[in-house]
Amino acid sequence: MTRQLVAVVGRGVVPSGHPIATADDQGLVRGDGCFDAMRILAVDGAAVVENLDAHLARFAASARTLELTFDEATWRELIGQAAAAWTTPPPEAVLKLVQTRGPESTPGQVTGFLTVTELDLDAMREARAGISVRTLDRGYRSDGFADAPWLLGGTKLVSYAVNSAAKRAAARQGDDDALFVSTDGFALEGPTAAVLMLRDGALSTPLPGPSGILDSVTVRQIFAEAGAFGVGCEYRPIPVAELFTADVVWLASSIRGVCPIRRLDGRDLTVDEAWAARVAAWGGF
Numbered sequence: 001m002t003r004q005l006v007a008v009v010g011r012g013v014v015p016s017g018h019p020i021a022t023a024d025d026q027g028l029v030r031g032d033g034c035f036d037a038m039r040i041l042a043v044d045g046a047a048v049v050e051n052l053d054a055h056l057a058r059f060a061a062s063a064r065t066l067e068l069t070f071d072e073a074t075w076r077e078l079i080g081q082a083a084a085a086w087t088t089p090p091p092e093a094v095l096k097l098v099q100t101r102g103p104e105s106t107p108g109q110v111t112g113f114l115t116v117t118e119l120d121l122d123a124m125r126e127a128r129a130g131i132s133v134r135t136l137d138r139g140y141r142s143d144g145f146a147d148a149p150w151l152l153g154g155t156k157l158v159s160y161a162v163n164s165a166a167k168r169a170a171a172r173q174g175d176d177d178a179l180f181v182s183t184d185g186f187a188l189e190g191p192t193a194a195v196l197m198l199r200d201g202a203l204s205t206p207l208p209g210p211s212g213i214l215d216s217v218t219v220r221q222i223f224a225e226a227g228a229f230g231v232g233c234e235y236r237p238i239p240v241a242e243l244f245t246a247d248v249v250w251l252a253s254s255i256r257g258v259c260p261i262r263r264l265d266g267r268d269l270t271v272d273e274a275w276a277a278r279v280a281a282w283g284g285f
Contacts, residue, residue, distance in 0.1 A: 002118050003090065007082045009074055009112035020113050027100025027111060031159030034062035035098045038217075038254050040116060042089040047116075049083060049095060050284060051254065054217045059097055062155045068099060068110055075112070082116055092119040094255050098158060119255070128285055130262040130271065131176040131251065133190070135240060136166050142182040142237055145212035153212030163191035177251060179264070182211070187238045189213040193251035196222065196258070197243065198275055202232035211237075218252045218283050225282035247272045250279065257285035 007013045008020050027033035036059035039050045056072060063070040075097065086093070094117050102109040145153030170178040179195065180188040187195050187206055194216035196205050203226055208215045223233040243249050248271050249261045258280040260271045 002120075003093075004118070005082055005086055005116040007078050007085075007114050009078055012078070012081050013085045021100070021111050022103045022105070024104045025100055025102060025111055026104055027098070027102075027158050029104070030101075031157065031161075032066070033098065033100030033111075033158040034059065034066055034068070034156050035096060035158050036062070036156055037094055037096045039119075040083065040086065040089065040093040040095050042091050045088070047083040047086040047089040047093075049079060051217055051221065052079070054220070055097075055254070058156065058215065058217060059099075062157070063099055065149075065152060065155045066101070068101060070099070078112075078114060082114055086116050090118045090121075092121060092124065093117060094119055100158065124256060127176065127259045128257040128280065129260075131259045132174070132263040133177050133179050133251065133261045133265075134170040134173050134175040135181045135265055136169060136178045138180040138182060138188055140182060140212075141184045142186040142188070142206075143210040144182070146210035151212065153210075154208050154214055156214055160191075166191045175263070177259075179251070179261075181240050185240055186211075187240050187243060189216075190251045190253075193253040193256065193259070194219045195238065196250040196252050196279070197238060197246045198248040198272065198279070199242070199246050202234065203279070204234045204236050204238060206238050207235040216252060218254050218258065221284065222252070222258070222279055222282045226279070244269065246270070248275050248279070250276075252283060258283040 004016045006016050036055045038055040040047050060070050097114045100111045102111045145151050166178040177190055179190050182188055205219050226233050250258050252258045260276045261269055
């Protein structure tokens with residue numbers, strides 16, 4: 001059985017499986033809430049949260065976009081309690097933070113909780129060695145969010161039904177994951193990961209903002225490390241056609257890792273193995 005720990009704002013660590021929200025919670029019935037997720041690593045027998053500051057900053061930004069109150073000190077305290085209670089930690093686990101607008105019956109009372117769940121390392125290692133991906137039309141242009149802040153572009157919403165459906169659609173075609181593309185022919189992001197491409201010794205990733213994609217903590221970390229070695233890094237629109245002639249293309253996330261795409265839409269892609277290993281290490285994997 002997969003190990004899991006649950007902690008609730010205002011209550012601390014609670015038994016896994018106990019109720020943590022009401023039946024009219026707006027995160028449950030409307031998908032009105034946000035979340036963020038990061039790895040917990042075992043270091044010298046203790047649980048250490050990876051890139052906590054960056055993930056908390058993104059979590060806070062999502063909450064602000066939804067006009068939810070956000071108390072960083074409260075979340076840091078809860079995370080500390082959870083990490084201390086996560087005894088004899090496995091090599092890797094995922095820490096997920098969730099905040100919703102709370103019950104409809106008590107306006108203004110937000111719901112906040114976290115989970116710590118052990119990762120399946122065999123599945124993670126397999127994905128980090130390489131994946132097969134299917135492109136799926138996202139149904140809007142690459143600049144579709146430029147003048148529409150109410151579409152909540154770049155916000156990590158708890159409403160993940162479309163993302164989950166995309167993964168199932170890819171699996172039905174025999175692929176491991178999906179890659180959303182715009183109606184005007186540009187790569188956007190995976191359902192749970194950012195796109196990263198290597199071409200001619202330089203790294204690039206689709207531009208957040210007008211595209212509505214999430215600003216990736218993992219890509220930012222890779223760019224910081226790569227820049228220290230003089231590698232060019234750029235946020236720019238990436239036509240889908242470029243992916244088929246790149247030196248390496250990855251889907252990168254804080255949990256699964258930096259996964260080279262070996263097949264895209266049934267076509268084999270080039271994977272420069274030395275670069276794949278180098279970039280994975282820059283991402284912490």
